[in-house]
Amino acid sequence: MTGNYSKILLLVLGSFTNIISFNHAYERLNISYT
Numbered sequence: 001m002t003g004n005y006s007k008i009l010l011l012v013l014g015s016f017t018n019i020i021s022f023n024h025a026y027e028r029l030n031i032s033y034t
């Protein structure tokens with residue numbers, strides 16, 4: 001049970017950081033376009 005929980009936690013953390021980096025790239029694109 002603990003192993004599964006940590007796996008899910010890592011997955012959520014990974015997707016969260018992916019969303020953050022995606023947001024940063026999107027903001028950079030917006031800045032370069034305007």
